[in-house]
Amino acid sequence: VTPVDELLEQTLxxxxxxxxxRSGLADQALDAARRIRSRRRSAAVAGVAVCAVVAVVxxxxxxxxSRVKTQPPTASSVLPRPSTxxxxxxVASTMDVLAGLHVLSASATTIYxxxxxxxxxxxxxxxxxxxxxxxxxxxxxxxxxxxGSTLARVDxxxxxxxxxxxxxxxxxGVFNRFAISADETTIAYARWSMTSHAAGTTVxxxxxxxxxxxxxRLAGLYWPSAVDASQVWLSSGEGPAVVAPMVxxxxxxxxxxxxxxxxxxxxxxPDLAHGLAALGDAQCALMLVRVEAPNHVTARxxxxxxxxxxxxxxxxxxxxxxxxxxxxSTQDLRVVWSAREPMYVSxxxxxxxxxxxxxxxxxxxxxxxxxxxARNPFAFRATDNVPDSLTLAVRS
Amino acid sequence: VSGxxxxxxxxxxxxxxxxxxxxxxxxxxxxxxEDLLQxxxxxxxxxxxxxxxxxxxxxxxxxxxVTTHVSWWRRLRNREVPVAEPPEPSTWGDEPELxxxxxxxxxxxxxxxxRQRTAxxxxxxxxxxxxxxxxxxxxxxxxxxxxxxxxxxALRARxxxxxxxxxxxxxxx
Numbered sequence: 001v002t003p004v005d006e007l008l009e010q011t012l013x014x015x016x017x018x019x020x021x022r023s024g025l026a027d028q029a030l031d032a033a034r035r036i037r038s039r040r041r042s043a044a045v046a047g048v049a050v051c052a053v054v055a056v057v058x059x060x061x062x063x064x065x066s067r068v069k070t071q072p073p074t075a076s077s078v079l080p081r082p083s084t085x086x087x088x089x090x091v092a093s094t095m096d097v098l099a100g101l102h103v104l105s106a107s108a109t110t111i112y113x114x115x116x117x118x119x120x121x122x123x124x125x126x127x128x129x130x131x132x133x134x135x136x137x138x139x140x141x142x143x144x145x146x147x148g149s150t151l152a153r154v155d156x157x158x159x160x161x162x163x164x165x166x167x168x169x170x171x172x173g174v175f176n177r178f179a180i181s182a183d184e185t186t187i188a189y190a191r192w193s194m195t196s197h198a199a200g201t202t203v204x205x206x207x208x209x210x211x212x213x214x215x216x217r218l219a220g221l222y223w224p225s226a227v228d229a230s231q232v233w234l235s236s237g238e239g240p241a242v243v244a245p246m247v248x249x250x251x252x253x254x255x256x257x258x259x260x261x262x263x264x265x266x267x268x269x270p271d272l273a274h275g276l277a278a279l280g281d282a283q284c285a286l287m288l289v290r291v292e293a294p295n296h297v298t299a300r301x302x303x304x305x306x307x308x309x310x311x312x313x314x315x316x317x318x319x320x321x322x323x324x325x326x327x328x329s330t331q332d333l334r335v336v337w338s339a340r341e342p343m344y345v346s347x348x349x350x351x352x353x354x355x356x357x358x359x360x361x362x363x364x365x366x367x368x369x370x371x372x373x374a375r376n377p378f379a380f381r382a383t384d385n386v387p388d389s390l391t392l393a394v395r396s
Numbered sequence: 397v398s399g400x401x402x403x404x405x406x407x408x409x410x411x412x413x414x415x416x417x418x419x420x421x422x423x424x425x426x427x428x429x430e431d432l433l434q435x436x437x438x439x440x441x442x443x444x445x446x447x448x449x450x451x452x453x454x455x456x457x458x459x460x461x462v463t464t465h466v467s468w469w470r471r472l473r474n475r476e477v478p479v480a481e482p483p484e485p486s487t488w489g490d491e492p493e494l495x496x497x498x499x500x501x502x503x504x505x506x507x508x509x510x511r512q513r514t515a516x517x518x519x520x521x522x523x524x525x526x527x528x529x530x531x532x533x534x535x536x537x538x539x540x541x542x543x544x545x546x547x548x549x550a551l552r553a554r555x556x557x558x559x560x561x562x563x564x565x566x567x568x569x
Binding site: 005007013022025 | 404418426429437498516517521
């Protein structure tokens, strides 16, 4: 028997050898690039038409050249501390931030929550946490398991209580993401038929006890990104194709597409007076849109794959694979704080006292930092005892 | 045609076969591989002016392929249509026993979790170091080591199980 590493090498070489040269790849890629650019331009034009003043601000900020990097931030760039430290609402998980940059291995059943680690019990092999939110009684998690998907509550000891699942049912799938309202009374999740894509998606809204409140059938495949008493924000994606996010008005039952050419809701705060959502596409472009007028672009920035709104919605933190951090005002898109650290940031969460927690893929852990500190904002790192496979409790 | 387009076209002409092969090994499916490469090349073209080290363009494309593939996989993994036998390359080698082993390894490789498969492809086909794989996968070298070790262990266990089953069936006959 051939040793496995030798066999693997031979197998890969044999498989690769079956692929010959292809012509026209450059032209096809150039066409695809033009389509992406055209979508971006259309979105920008829409923004200018709707809100010229804000668009001018966005354009002036959007080039990247005007960005100022400081390390450590100067005193003038230190953020003012928040005046209150009230408990934070729990909304959608930052695990929605650019799916694909997150490292969750097949054994990822550990929640890291700032000061403590919670290991989930009673899960089968190949289980992993896909989406996570902190709730009063512990955590809400969407899990992928070897034989299906599960939405469950987890208490602080790691005990799992299932709310909904499709384990063992090969005909049904549940998107491995959910949304929970700020007051924790409403949870939205989606399921679809594995045997017929034409059947589309059924979005379910349940209360905290698991009682079904509403359902909505949609053509196409969607997953919820944010929910409150009046709306559900839904993201969508069909492999390489871009599909617009959708807003479902729960009271009227109507749905409307957010036709900006962006496929993913990165973070959304419909609970705020003038709800905000950050939309992104595969190129990490960001648009801030008002929930009350979803097709009106109010701002746009690019190249930062991770975003999170601050608890009061006045700021949005962004970061990227190069360790560039920025805090932007959601009112005028001013960069109010920036820094650079050698990190590969994939997700953020704000804490009640104004700290930020970031998943650092390069260091394989979690970094707790304080953009309000005048010196050494990144002084504290909680990376040592965190396993490779981790996820982040959101707005704990 | 702009200088940027010319440079991009020349790069694609020179490296697209190798990149398509990598995409095929990552996805296990030629149609998906072509989609993946096209998406990665389009993203690369849009970022062309920001790539400071033109010697590292291939690594940039590979990295985009890896992250995009994981992203697609996360969305689509529960929607995969199971088939009785995975599509397989037409040539596995001349010797029947060797060909059977490679065929099994290819089939089992397709069943591995996406990041384990990615780590193994980059290591055994791309011949990259752990540090280079870590950069392309956006994780630590320790994580790469873990994914590769788990992937190899799983392959080894499944191959041994299949060999034992074959031997038992041979004995019965």
